[in-house]
Amino acid sequence: MSRAPRLVPATLLALAAAGTGCEYLQDTAEQELANRRWRQCADGLREVKLDRMDTDGRIRFSYGAMNERERVLQCLEAAGRSEPRLPEAAALAAAGK
Numbered sequence: 001m002s003r004a005p006r007l008v009p010a011t012l013l014a015l016a017a018a019g020t021g022c023e024y025l026q027d028t029a030e031q032e033l034a035n036r037r038w039r040q041c042a043d044g045l046r047e048v049k050l051d052r053m054d055t056d057g058r059i060r061f062s063y064g065a066m067n068e069r070e071r072v073l074q075c076l077e078a079a080g081r082s083e084p085r086l087p088e089a090a091a092l093a094a095a096g097k
Contacts, residue, residue: 027053028055028056028057030055030056030057030086031053031054031055031057033057033083033084033086034053034057034058034059034086035053037059037075037076037079037086038050038053038059038061038076040075040079041071041072041075041076041079042061042072045068045071045072046068047063047064047065047068047094048061048062048063048064048068048069048072049061049062049063049094051092054087056086056087057086057087058086058087058088058089058090059076059086059089059090060089060090060092061089061090061091061092062091062092062093062094063091063092063093063094064093064094069091072089072091073089073091076089
């Protein structure tokens with residue numbers, strides 16, 4: 001038996017696995033929306049840091065200044081009034097602040 005017939009199924013299997021992996025790494029629609037809101041609401045703020053964005057669109061961030069935390073939360077809340085709602089953001093005080 002030649003090597004070519006065995007190589008084809010292995011190649012097809014590798015391509016299928018690679019294709020599935022690419023889909024797995026794509027953001028959900030909720031994450032894309034949350035990412036746009038985060039960039040808009042945290043723009044220019046130095047004391048907030050995005051920690052994680054959950055697949056349901058929940059934004060998790062840390063903050064060093066309470067006024068910047070409030071600014072981000074108010075902006076995210078306002079954005080949810082005119083666009084699809086996302087889960088409430090979770091803010092955690094930065095360590096040492």
